[in-house]
Amino acid sequence: xxxxxxxxxxxxxxxxxxxxxxxxxxxxxxxxxxxxxxxxxxxxxxxxxxxxxxxxxxxxxxxxxxxxxxxxxxxxxxxxxxxxxxxxxxxxxxxxxxxxxxxxxxxxxxxxxxxxxxxxxxxxxxxxxxxxxxxxxxxxxxxxxxxxxxxxxxxxxxxxxxxxxxxxxxxxxxxxxxxxxxxxxxxxxxxxxxxxxxxxxxxxxxxxxxxxxxxxxxxxxxxxxxxxxxxxxxxxxxxxxxxxxxxxxxxxxxxxxxxxxxxxxxxxxxxxxxxxxxxxxxxxxxxxxxxxxxxxxxxxxxxxxxxxxxxxxxxxxxxxxxxxxxxxxxxxxxxxxxxxxxxxxxxxxxxxxxxxxxx
Amino acid sequence: xxxxxxxxxxxxxxxxxxxxxxxxxxxxxxxxxxxxxxxxxxxxxxxxxxxxxxxxxxxxxxxxxxxxxxxxxxxxxxxxxxxxxxxxxxxxxxxxxxxxxxxxxxxxxxxxxxxxxxxxxxxxxxxxxxxxxxxxxxxxxxxxxxxxxxx
Amino acid sequence: xxxxxxxxxxxxxxxxxxxxxxxxxxxxxxxxxxxxxxxxxxxxxxxxxxxxxxxxxxxxxxxxxxxxxxxxxxxxxxxxxxxxxxxxxxxxxxxxxxxxxxxxxxxxxxxxxxxxxxxxxxxxxxxxxxxxxxxxxxxxxxxxxxxxxxxxxxxxxxxxxxxxxxxxxxxxxxxxxxxxxxxxxxxxxxxxxxxxxxxxxxxxxxxxxxxxxxxxxxxxxxxxxxxxxxxxxxxxxxxxxxxxxxxxxxxxxxxxxxxxxxxxxxxxxxxxxxxxxxxxxxxxxxxxxxxxxxxxxxxxxxxxxxxxxxxxxxxxxxxxxxxxxxxxxxxxxxxxxxxxxxxxxxxxxxxxxxxxxxxxxxxxxxxxxxxxxxxxxxxxxxxxxxxxxxxxxxxxxxxxxxxxxxxxxxxxx
Numbered sequence: 057x058x059x060x061x062x063x064x065x066x067x068x069x070x071x072x073x074x075x076x077x078x079x080x081x082x083x084x085x086x087x088x089x090x091x092x093x094x095x096x097x098x099x100x101x102x103x104x105x106x107x108x109x110x111x112x113x114x115x116x117x118x119x120x121x122x123x124x125x126x127x128x129x130x131x132x133x134x135x136x137x138x139x140x141x142x143x144x145x146x147x148x149x150x151x152x153x154x155x156x157x158x159x160x161x162x163x164x165x166x167x168x169x170x171x172x173x174x175x176x177x178x179x180x181x182x183x184x185x186x187x188x189x190x191x192x193x194x195x196x197x198x199x200x201x202x203x204x205x206x207x208x209x210x211x212x213x214x215x216x217x218x219x220x221x222x223x224x225x226x227x228x229x230x231x232x233x234x235x236x237x238x239x240x241x242x243x244x245x246x247x248x249x250x251x252x253x254x255x256x257x258x259x260x261x262x263x264x265x266x267x268x269x270x271x272x273x274x275x276x277x278x279x280x281x282x283x284x285x286x287x288x289x290x291x292x293x294x295x296x297x298x299x300x301x302x303x304x305x306x307x308x309x310x311x312x313x314x315x316x317x318x319x320x321x322x323x324x325x326x327x328x329x330x331x332x333x334x335x336x337x338x339x340x341x342x343x344x345x346x347x348x349x350x351x352x353x354x355x356x357x358x359x360x361x362x363x364x365x366x367x368x369x370x371x372x373x374x375x376x377x378x379x380x381x382x383x384x385x386x387x388x389x390x391x392x393x394x395x396x397x398x399x400x401x402x403x404x405x406x407x408x409x410x411x412x413x414x415x
Numbered sequence: 416x417x418x419x420x421x422x423x424x425x426x427x428x429x430x431x432x433x434x435x436x437x438x439x440x441x442x443x444x445x446x447x448x449x450x451x452x453x454x455x456x457x458x459x460x461x462x463x464x465x466x467x468x469x470x471x472x473x474x475x476x477x478x479x480x481x482x483x484x485x486x487x488x489x490x491x492x493x494x495x496x497x498x499x500x501x502x503x504x505x506x507x508x509x510x511x512x513x514x515x516x517x518x519x520x521x522x523x524x525x526x527x528x529x530x531x532x533x534x535x536x537x538x539x540x541x542x543x544x545x546x547x548x549x550x551x552x553x554x555x556x557x558x559x560x561x562x563x564x565x566x
Numbered sequence: 567x568x569x570x571x572x573x574x575x576x577x578x579x580x581x582x583x584x585x586x587x588x589x590x591x592x593x594x595x596x597x598x599x600x601x602x603x604x605x606x607x608x609x610x611x612x613x614x615x616x617x618x619x620x621x622x623x624x625x626x627x628x629x630x631x632x633x634x635x636x637x638x639x640x641x642x643x644x645x646x647x648x649x650x651x652x653x654x655x656x657x658x659x660x661x662x663x664x665x666x667x668x669x670x671x672x673x674x675x676x677x678x679x680x681x682x683x684x685x686x687x688x689x690x691x692x693x694x695x696x697x698x699x700x701x702x703x704x705x706x707x708x709x710x711x712x713x714x715x716x717x718x719x720x721x722x723x724x725x726x727x728x729x730x731x732x733x734x735x736x737x738x739x740x741x742x743x744x745x746x747x748x749x750x751x752x753x754x755x756x757x758x759x760x761x762x763x764x765x766x767x768x769x770x771x772x773x774x775x776x777x778x779x780x781x782x783x784x785x786x787x788x789x790x791x792x793x794x795x796x797x798x799x800x801x802x803x804x805x806x807x808x809x810x811x812x813x814x815x816x817x818x819x820x821x822x823x824x825x826x827x828x829x830x831x832x833x834x835x836x837x838x839x840x841x842x843x844x845x846x847x848x849x850x851x852x853x854x855x856x857x858x859x860x861x862x863x864x865x866x867x868x869x870x871x872x873x874x875x876x877x878x879x880x881x882x883x884x885x886x887x888x889x890x891x892x893x894x895x896x897x898x899x900x901x902x903x904x905x906x907x908x909x910x911x912x913x914x915x916x917x918x919x920x921x922x923x924x925x926x927x928x929x930x931x932x933x934x935x936x937x938x939x940x941x942x943x944x945x946x947x948x949x950x951x952x953x954x955x956x957x958x959x960x961x962x963x964x965x966x967x968x969x970x971x972x973x974x975x976x977x978x979x
Contacts (some may be wrong), residue, residue: 069459069478074429075477089452096477097431100512108508108623115623115646119506122435122531160731166438169445180573185445186586192442193598200600200660203531206646214651228543242573340715411434446586446780495667499624502641502671506624527667530624532646535590539665542591 058083065399067096073402075409082396090391090399092384094129098414102374109369110136111210111346120376121412122203122352123166126159128376129208131352134288135363138348140222142340146290150331153290154222155199155207157327161311162191164313164320165354167238167407168243171310177251183239190232194225212337222328233321240314243293251319253307257390257402260304267385271357272316273406276308284354292328306405313407343369354379356407378412419491422454423545426464428484430517431507432471435531436498440468448534455541460489466544467494468537469517472504478520485521491551493544495525498532577854597662602645604665605638609676611657615734617711618649620657640665640705654734668765671839692748693737695724699745706737706746751870768812772801774820777882779813780863781821793885813979817863817886844883847876854919855962857941858889858898873903874919894941894964921978923967925954929975936967 061082067075075096081089104116118129137144163277166226169184192202198217199205207214218224243249259269263276274281275298284291299315301308344365352359357379365373383406390402429437443450444457458464461484469481485494496517499505503516517523524547527540576746588595593715595601603969614636614729616629626642627649629635650658665672693715695706702722707715715737717723738746768790770781777797782790788804790812792798813821845867847858854874866882867889869875890898922960925936932954934947943968944960947953968976 067477068428068461068484073427073441074434075480096474096480097429097471098474098476098512099472099507100429100510101507103509106511112621112623112648115644115648116506118646119433119435119530122433122438125433125435179577180444183576185442186447189442189445189447189586196601197598200598200602200647201535201645203439204433204644204646206602206648214647238576242576243571290522397752409434410429411432414431447588448590449587451657452587471958499626499642505642507979508624508642512591525667525669526641526671528641528643528665528672533737536664536667536917538590543667543669 058086060088063396065403066247069400072120072408072410074176074279074402076408076410078391078399078403079397080391080396085396087391087394087396087399088295090388091390092210094384094410094414096414097158097239097411102376105374107370107372110365110371111146112312113371113374114210115206117376118202118206120206120378122415123163123358123409124159124359124412125204126155126208127352127354127359129205130156130289131350131361131376132363132406133208133210134352135348135350135361136344136365137340139344139351139363139365140210140340140342142211142338144212144338147216147333147334148336149290151213151336152208152219153294154217154324154331155195155203156265156289157203157324158191159318160355161320162188162195163407164317165191167313167404168240168310171401172243174404175249177248177381180239180242187232187235187239190228194228197221197411198225199253210247210342212335214337216336222331222354225327226328229321231323233318236317240317243310243314249310250307252401253305254303255305255307255367255397257306257405258304259386259390263389264386268382269357269386270379270382271354271407272309273357273383273386275299276312276414277304279300283351283358286351288350288352291323291328293330294323296323306401309405315328323377343367344371356380356409356412357382359412368381376412376415378409378415380406380409381415383408384413422456423465423541423548424456424458424463425466425468425541426459426461426484426488427457427468427470430471430477430481430501432498432500433511433531434470436470436500436529439531439534440470440497440536440537443537448465448538450518450538450541456517460487462489464488465492465523467492467539468497468541469494469501469521470497470532471514471524472500472507472513473517474512474519478514481517483519485555491548491555493524493548493551494521494545495527495540496523497527497537497540499528499530502526502528545556590776599662601662602647602660603663604645604661605642605643606659607636607638607676608657608659609636609678612676612678613655614678614733615654615732617628617652617732617734619814620732621648623648634678636678637673640672640674646668654712654736692726692728692731692733693735693746694726694748695741696745696747697722697724700724701743703738703742705742708742709736709745711736711761719977725769766808766827767801767803767806767823767826768810768821769801769828770797771820771822774818775799776818776885776887778817778863778886780815780817780884780886784815786811786812817888817891843885843900844880844902845885845887845889845898845900846878846879847893848897848899849876851897852876853895853962855894855941855964855966857892857894857962861888861892863888871919894966908956918978920961921963921965922956922958922961923965923976924956924979925971926975926977927952927954929973930954931973933972935970937965939970943967 061317063080063082065078065080067077077093079091080087101116105113108116116133117132118125120128143314144289163186165184169181172180196202259277261277264274280300280301281297296319299312345367347364350361358377360377362375366372427440496502500518504513507513523546525540527536529536614629614631619627619629624642624644626638626639650660682892702717702719704717707717712732714727716725734845777794780790782792785808788806789802854869854871856869859869862882864882866879868877932947932949937945937947942960942962944957946955965978
């Protein structure tokens, strides 16, 4: 007869830079149940709409998360632009697309590094993060920030990238793509990696639908859905396919994210080719009155924004459903029945962003 | 840098930051900034650590966690508040769930500004913390010696 | 497929590459020009409008208008550049270097040099448009960073929302007609009450008071008791509602709002020496324009153009001196001691009373000085079409135009 015990995981845990707490119910070495408890980094920033006017709130909302900061800012700007019926210049749409894809690149590389670290492949971790620094340098050159960019504005973007800068970026991406290829080959082909990831943490298509999984988590289960296909920003003009996996396990998720890295390189190249000349922002006067939903594909999955304004300079309500929040039920599902030693990897495969979840 | 005579180990905890500063702390450990050159290691165990890096402000739920981690660290110890949220609550200062900077829960020795704090600033902050650590160590030794003489 | 050692190629390759490590802190980092490190201010150009303080999402900037300081909490600044973008004077910028870590929270305070500047901007001076010159182009409203101005061409209205205005002065700068000024225009804006505490009482300066009694008649409460003959001025503390109406009704501006203690402690001084003086016109220069009579608060003056008489009713005159101030010819002074002296007829003048000015258009340079000087706006000068027109109905024959003309080309005929 096996013995039941409860082992706490977190909030401070070496594998995660962020605090999340799980109570793991173990039967010998098998996890029977995982009970998540969140709220360690809850700040209550949605309520700050009462204290900051709608233009300044942009700087608050982009600090929901330091990894997809750009996309949170962009989601907010798109929402307010929709409420106020502002048509932003085409160049701004393309610039937003380019920065979005750069965010996705650096987020996926960061995740690959953390994953490598979780299964003890430290040199791989270092290489991933070294590569990521190149993208951060590009961010710094184009927006002025490494992590928080503050480059969005209601009605467009604040900074432009001239053609020389875009050209140098594309050259850097071409060079990087080769390096990333050798690196990701290790993830895809190495025996050690495969042995840790294959067949671990299976989330079937049915379970993914049932638990409302989003992003790579859902696509790895074979569901073909990508919010970018809705055509926000300049995605409507660009050509890309939805990447899906079929094995539904941790390896499939890793594979999907790696393929998305190359897809992002491709999208950036297309966007740089097609980017029109012109202004990057329009002036916005007045206050938002009305409500809007915005759906964005963040590196971790689909984020849903909801904003409501009542004609004053303070919004009535702001709400963000972040991808990690939607993926937690799936995490609980895949933790059931796994080995205790696999818990860190499984927590990582959903690419958790706790700051997003708890806001 | 001449101050580094020992290998200080770091303990990192994310208070309630946006994780921008957390990834910058991690970036310090990766090849481009590589603080392991100086024998600095990021440890997950508070009992091993000399320097406590806290990012993000303090809220009701994590106040106890931060306090507990701090109490578990052996003397002498230094606390570095990384990023402006850890310094005074930053952009979330007015949010209902934020009490304030890290100094609302535990004594802070070094403040590192920035949103997010740059890796260079974090390295500078750690170097500054080492100076504080040295002084604390001397005071600690003197107190111990005095205790021994009194016996 | 090399299942094993798929990473060995990469590892071997790395042996021959330059290290990725940047070597900080031994090698200083070079930042791209857009890097947001810390906010710097050119304090000399700053007008302490406080827009940056309002825009700062993390409330790190404090602007103190009275002390003339601008301070930033370095440990609270998120480097979002919202202040830099929003600064109307563009005195804020971003430096690529970050604020160094410190054991204390760093707050940098910059003091604006020159106390008089801080005083000039320190008061709540708001822009005011001269609507006579304004063309309602709306440039000021477009440039207002606060959206405090509303200009409507159709209805010719220019409105300022004083709750939004931060007195930055951008509207003054942007106005193509230069018709906006900072500071309330007393002729058009409602009279601004003096700064005083709500419990302050009015007190007349006995050395300047002419005992005209205008304050007493204006007081809604009948709280001022004034005796011309005894030369006393007393405020009834119990009746006074501290409205300050007496303050701005006083033609001599001798009433001040002071705290109750000062008002009651000072015994009302008697102005024993100074005899009540009455106005007297120098009829040599008087053109019988009647402006003095029109402005007399007491209706004590009778001026008749036809019979060329200037008469003072000494009974009703309160010696306020307004007639002296208003006379365009400056021919009235407060010198007469008695009514007889004041009304003593004398008559000399270089031109006939009914003479109207006429410009010699050959000499005239159409400078417009006469137009500006005319108290009745009777002259219209058009530089472009080189015309000079006098409206005889408006003209009061004061000949100021002739005196002011720099070319001496105006004749009274």
